[in-house]
Amino acid sequence: MQTVKVGFVGVGGIASIHLANIAANEHANIVAVCDIVEENARCAGEKYGAASYTNADLMLQEEVLDALFICVPPFAHGDIEEKAAKLGIHLLVEKPIGLDLATVEKKHKIIQDAGVLCATGYCLRYLDTVAIAKEYLADKKIAMVRGHYLSAFVHTPWYREMEKSGGQLVEQATHIVDMIRYLAGDITKVHANMNLLVSEEIPNINIPDVTSVNFLMESGAVGHLDASFTQPDHRMGMELLGNQFRLSFEGAELTIVEAGHTVIYRSKTDYYAKQAEDFIEAIRTNNKSLILSDYENGMETLRVTLAANESHQPNRLLSL
Numbered sequence: 001m002q003t004v005k006v007g008f009v010g011v012g013g014i015a016s017i018h019l020a021n022i023a024a025n026e027h028a029n030i031v032a033v034c035d036i037v038e039e040n041a042r043c044a045g046e047k048y049g050a051a052s053y054t055n056a057d058l059m060l061q062e063e064v065l066d067a068l069f070i071c072v073p074p075f076a077h078g079d080i081e082e083k084a085a086k087l088g089i090h091l092l093v094e095k096p097i098g099l100d101l102a103t104v105e106k107k108h109k110i111i112q113d114a115g116v117l118c119a120t121g122y123c124l125r126y127l128d129t130v131a132i133a134k135e136y137l138a139d140k141k142i143a144m145v146r147g148h149y150l151s152a153f154v155h156t157p158w159y160r161e162m163e164k165s166g167g168q169l170v171e172q173a174t175h176i177v178d179m180i181r182y183l184a185g186d187i188t189k190v191h192a193n194m195n196l197l198v199s200e201e202i203p204n205i206n207i208p209d210v211t212s213v214n215f216l217m218e219s220g221a222v223g224h225l226d227a228s229f230t231q232p233d234h235r236m237g238m239e240l241l242g243n244q245f246r247l248s249f250e251g252a253e254l255t256i257v258e259a260g261h262t263v264i265y266r267s268k269t270d271y272y273a274k275q276a277e278d279f280i281e282a283i284r285t286n287n288k289s290l291i292l293s294d295y296e297n298g299m300e301t302l303r304v305t306l307a308a309n310e311s312h313q314p315n316r317l318l319s320l
Helices: 014-023 038-048 056-062 080-086 101-114 128-139 167-171 174-184 271-285 295-312
Strands: 004-009 028-034 051-053 067-070 090-093 118-120 142-150 187-195 210-217 222-228 235-242 245-250 253-258 261-265
Touching (some): 004 014, 014 028, 014 067, 014 271, 028 038, 038 051, 051 056, 056 080, 067 080, 067 271, 080 101, 090 271, 090 295, 101 295, 118 271, 118 295, 128 174, 128 245, 128 253, 128 261, 142 174, 142 210, 167 174, 167 222, 167 295, 174 187, 174 222, 174 235, 187 295
Parallel strands (some): 004 028, 004 067, 067 090, 090 118
Antiparallel strands (some): 142 235, 187 210, 235 245, 245 253
16 A cells, blocks of 8 residues: 555644644545534634544545544544444544443454454653563563543533543543553452542532542552642652552653662653654554554553553552
8 A cells, every 4th residue: 555545534723733744644534524623624624634534434434545543532432433444444443442331342353353453552662761671571571550531620611521531541641550560460359539629619519529449450560650630740650669669650750760870761752753653663564563552452452541540439449
């Protein structure tokens, strides 16, 4: 395949980054965009020389696409993935890939049966520093994991509603959960405490503004993750602790500490650009290994965050 014909469902937020990266890719061409807000679809279509739609079904009916970026809020996926997959269209689905695990599992089966490539938007996996960390940890035993995602409130109206976003853990801190899974292995048990304590004045809010998650990993390692949107700045990262070593991320910067020796690696990678580049190349060469987070992985990370949400309600430890 010489040029990958790409479509977009959703053109706001994260889609604007993907659109710019695909437009800059010599092996891809944006042929169609769709957004329920007509003005947004029209503007994106004009900017990138693409046909614009407000109805995804009509776009799939009218356009010949090789790949589709699905960049809609977690509550708004509907059956876009299923319809595109059955047409043989490869997919990049932004995280989180849904809010209901049974629905996501059905989508996964349809995508598998269709035989299309499907990436999910866990972009941090494409960092050069993450590759260094993964290589360093190959022969290491991890004993403890500590993660954090601390930020300001997102004013997008649907974000504040649990039934539409799943809360901060599902919608944002999912990136740290996925990094933990990528570098330290699967999580088998979770228990979370959450509360809405200092943000009650925000209209229509029902998601917690502070979250604390304890978890146990398949390896036996123990872990903890904090999330909050009460802060004036943004910090996200994690630490992996083992015998006489500590590996930590603060943003994209990696620090490895050993007895008497510390090394800091600063990332030189635009991880969104790398993710888009590898997705297009995977389609062109039919090389699935270039996709570092497929739909199944997106489903397993979602399983952890939804279980954490559920464990908070009856206040019990949940096994995955």
